[in-house]
Amino acid sequence: MRVTLSDEARQLIALFEDETDVAARDCLVDEAFDRLVFVVPAGEMGKAIGPGGRVVRRVEQRVGRSVELVEDADTAADFVANALSPAAVYNVTVSENDSTVAYAEVASEDRGVAIGSDGKTIHRARELAKRHFDVDDVQLT
Structure with missing residues (x-):
C-alpha cells in the first residue's frame, strides 16, 4: 500500500534523516497525543535511537515533541x-x-x-x- 505524506510529514522526515542518518519510511503526525511516530527500515532501529537514546532525543529537541519509532516489516x-x-x-x-x-x-x-x-x-x-x-x-x- 502506498502511504501519502503531507508536506509537514515530508519536512519532518527530512529533519529526521538529517539527524539520524536513517531514511524513515513514514511519519505519523499524531495530534491526539502530541507526538511524531517515524517508521524506520528493518534493522535500522539501533542507529535511529543512537547510544543511550541520544540521537532520538536530539530529534525530539529539534521538533519540540515526543518522538516514537516503529520498525518496518514485510508482513x-x-x-x-x-x-x-x-x-x-x-x-x-x-x-x-x-x-x-x-x-x-x-x-x-x-x-x-x-x-x-x-x-x-x-x-x-x-x-x-x-x-x-x-x-x-x-x-x-
Missing part, C-alpha cells in the same frame, strides 16, 4: 507486532472477511503496555497498520 502481522512494542506479542493473526482485522496475542501482564496510557500504543498500531497494510482494526486477544 502485516510482523508490522502490528512491532507497532505494539514494547509489549511482548506472541502471535498476530490477520483475518480478512468484511473488514481486515489483526488479532494480536499479548500476555495478560503486557496487556496494559500494549494498550498504553490513554490507549496511545494501540492507537499507534491501528493508525500505522491502516496506512501501511490497509488493516481496518487491531484487537488484543
Whole structure:
C-alpha cells in the first residue's frame, strides 16, 4: 500500500534523516497525543535511537515533541507486532472477511503496555497498520 505524506510529514522526515542518518519510511503526525511516530527500515532501529537514546532525543529537541519509532516489516502481522512494542506479542493473526482485522496475542501482564496510557500504543498500531497494510482494526486477544 502506498502511504501519502503531507508536506509537514515530508519536512519532518527530512529533519529526521538529517539527524539520524536513517531514511524513515513514514511519519505519523499524531495530534491526539502530541507526538511524531517515524517508521524506520528493518534493522535500522539501533542507529535511529543512537547510544543511550541520544540521537532520538536530539530529534525530539529539534521538533519540540515526543518522538516514537516503529520498525518496518514485510508482513502485516510482523508490522502490528512491532507497532505494539514494547509489549511482548506472541502471535498476530490477520483475518480478512468484511473488514481486515489483526488479532494480536499479548500476555495478560503486557496487556496494559500494549494498550498504553490513554490507549496511545494501540492507537499507534491501528493508525500505522491502516496506512501501511490497509488493516481496518487491531484487537488484543
